[in-house]
Amino acid sequence: MADYNPQAIEKKWQKRWEENRVFESEAEVEEAAEKSKSAPLASKGAAPSQTQGPLGETQDPHAKSASGAPLENPRAQARVPVPRKPKYYVLEMLPYPSGTLHMGHMRNYTIGDVVARVKRMRGFNVLHPMGWDSFGLPAENAAIKNHTHPRVWTNKNIAELFQGMKRFGFSYDWRREISTCEPEYYRWNQWFFLKMLERGIAYKKKSRVNWCPKCCTVLANEQVVNGGYCWRHEDTLVEARDIEQWFLKTTAYSEQLLDDLKTLTGGWPERVIAMQENWIGKSVGAKVWFEIEEVEGAKSKVESEEKKTQDPPFAEGAKDGALEEKPKSRQDAGATRNGTPGKIEIFTTRIDTIYGASALILAPTHPLLEQLLSGTANQAASEAKLAQMRQTSVKTEDVATAEKDGFFTGRYAVNPFNGEKIPIWVGNFVLLEYGTGAIMAVPAHDERDYEFAVKFGLPIPVVVEKAGHSFQSTVDSKEKKNQENPRAQSRVTVPPEVYTEYGVSVNSGVYSGLKSADAIEKMASDAEARGFGKKETVFRLRDWGISRQRYWGTPIPVIYCAKDGMVPVPEKDLPVVLPTNPKLTGEGESPLATDPEFVNVKCPKCGGPARRETDTMDTFVDSSWYFYRYCDAKNSEAPFDSAKVGYWFPIDQYIGGITHAILHLLYSRFWTKVMRDLGLIENSEPAARLFTQGMVLKGGAAMSKSKGNIVGAIDMAEKYGADTGRLYTLFAAPPEKDLEWSEESIEGAWRFLNRVFRLVDRNSVESSKFKVESNGKNQGQEASKPAPLETKGAAPRENLGAQSLQNSGQARVAVPLTEKEKGLLRKAHQTLRRVTADFETRWHFNSAIAQIMELVNAIYAAEPLENGVRPEVRKEVLELVTLMLAPMTPHLAEELWEMLGHSEGLWTVSWPAFSEELAKEDEVEIPVQINGKVRGRLKVAAGASQDEVLKLAQADGAIAGHLAGKKLIKVIYVRDKLLNLVVG
């Protein structure tokens, strides 16, 4: 008898796996892809990856072929050689190497590893890679602190994470490892950047941007969280700065990014889809131009302002309508899109309410304001007020709850629909960055406008009524309300409340009587026809600002020449490598700017003196396409071979934290679409399925360095072993839920594995004692190693376990089975059925483990030997237990498999086949309900008919007692489930 020694076992099997290259995806498949490189990729979509369950229930390669041979890949049928197995790409988000492996990582990778291992056992060619998101600020900050190079810190952390992953036995194909800070990788960032530059997707402009004073760099919109804080420093308010920087035109893909979310429903969590929809923020409406009432001199000034702020400096593609320039942040927007000179452009989704507009309201930062205010009666007072509003708007944290504020400019505009003269106001609630930075205020039909109108005494004319209301009756009620409300001095009425829904237009000239939807359509068309408006869709999404004034990132590959202007670095000169000895201070301009050797270059065009761009790229660029690189990680000619990507993509299952629901997942979706439009790939979305696992908490809070509540994964592995750790994280909570760390619970997992180990250990000892009594089969075998049953010939990587277990229409043991043995085998196959379903169609690892625990309890209960289950039979059951545990506790499973007498590694064995025959119950106990309450139980033969069961029920004493003197009204019988008698 031996003890379970996880440290020794885990070391032993990790070595074996490595020697046998168990986790490498099949080379022959890639060769096939190689050979078909020139062929079109069109048939790819037929690959068996479009499925329902998280693991793809329809993907079982055994399901459609009685021989057990995996389904052929339809794409490969057209050519030779034929990939033997269908592909499966499972991926966990690559980590930022900031320290050692923690529980959050470990949980993420354990889930992915279970999936990868299950899929391998199910006969798939599995791609399961890992890499390092190794550019980024923490490395640079650590380098400044320790006076070293960021690479030192980064590589130390990578080495530690790598060791940690090895320690847990995660089944990665390490041939494909990537590290984004290596020139072999980031040169392709630069290459993609040049492609985008050619197409006008990358452009540069000066704009007001988000600046984090702690990061000392610019942030993208997506990196500003909680209404104005840095995503990395959640206590640090983001400042506004005017900086010239590079953008990627994510807005050119707004519509697609939104529409394609529909293709992800079912595969992606509803929550993530909703968050992205929300972020992209589509509004369909119309722009309308309001003429400004003539005031001497104003018009020409406005016109000249227009000219000044047209095209941004290098936006070559910006002339294209689809790629139209979208100003990014507060103060500069609007300048290029305030419409025709002398007019104010507003955006509205409710053009049908335009007859109810009682003012135009501009954002305090609207570029037309200076012209508008000049020459007005109280210009000085207005400008003072404006300055004050601009001041406060920068610092406002809780914009949504701030009180409405504003003032009248002294100017008027003309409503193009009815010629009415309405005042132009400034309001603090109007945002320059959304729509056109100006709105028409329709107080009767908009909450905010109403609040504003009430505060400043603007009229509140009603122009929409609830459908079905007669005009007359509502007028009466409004008049009553009028008398009660002293503020309602002017024009028509004060509505009883703000009515923001659709209804029927009233008081709207020729449009009165139209339903809101019809009115919107007709009025927008009319505005367009009459030249004072345009149907328009606006998005909340902004272009992605990628310039960072830091060292540890990808250099942006452009050169500035006094003569030729901005010149892209020629492709042949890539990569632009980071200087090796940077001066890192964390302050001021980009560290690259301080290195003359880096900065001063010859112009690629004229050969004259020129300067390099000194900003680096946002590190989210690195992670936007890394999963494509895994398909062809060592390619030095291209980012990847399109044929290989065509074979593996889309990712069948992507797994990561919800924190990336917007940032990474939006950027990488964008990148995929750009790559598709460059003709490099065929897929429009990177991942068919996304799984967001819950966080690991301690004391109710997410583990973090700053809170000091991190539990190191390696410590846990040292104490209990990797398998116990893996089992614990899978068992303690369903994978999508947050998991509260508990030392007591991990003891439970440890106890269970010990229980299993002792069982197998004892069984191999006992079976050697027992072998003569069972059947002649094992005679002459070594006592410690019973012969594996029915291993027909050597079949490496083939269905060994499945072959022996699959044909078990009856048990393999030749002698007749006792009732107890039948019972145990039945329980085993019932467990197998449920565990298989838990792995395949839903990710209920916790209940799968619970099932296996029950089975193990049943084996214990089937003791003692003398009156029941013989070692031969028990061995068969233990083999099933071992195979079911294999994806979750792979090291222990290998060891148990060997202890059970198998010399071939468990990695060569397929998932066991379930036997309906063995799982079938002979007898079932069904509850008998009287009027829905359980009043008794009956043991009946499985599949018994209603009549039989009813007769038995009526014969049963206790049940008959409840039936006595009552009339049987109805009988509901669900076969093998329940009998319900309705009596009265």
Place this chain on the structure above:
RNA sequence: GCGGCUGUGGCGAAAUUGGCAUACGCGGUGGGCUUAAAAUCCACUGGGGUUUUCCCCGUUGUCGGUUCGAGUCCGACCAGCCGCACCA
């Protein structure tokens, strides 16, 4: 305000389709083994009972509905968590 999610024992949680609620684990109590402890194995662990291999009652955040039957479906609410937020 908008969108999404979650509410089940002392705790983590189960419950494929509407069909015996609380499986499995933790914790707790009692017992076997042991000089003792640890480990381990067994039993009990919603409430109640003078029929204890038996019986009764209650119960899945709240209120209502559909149904022979609801943790599950429908409607309204309450509480908590997450994301976005004066988005025109």
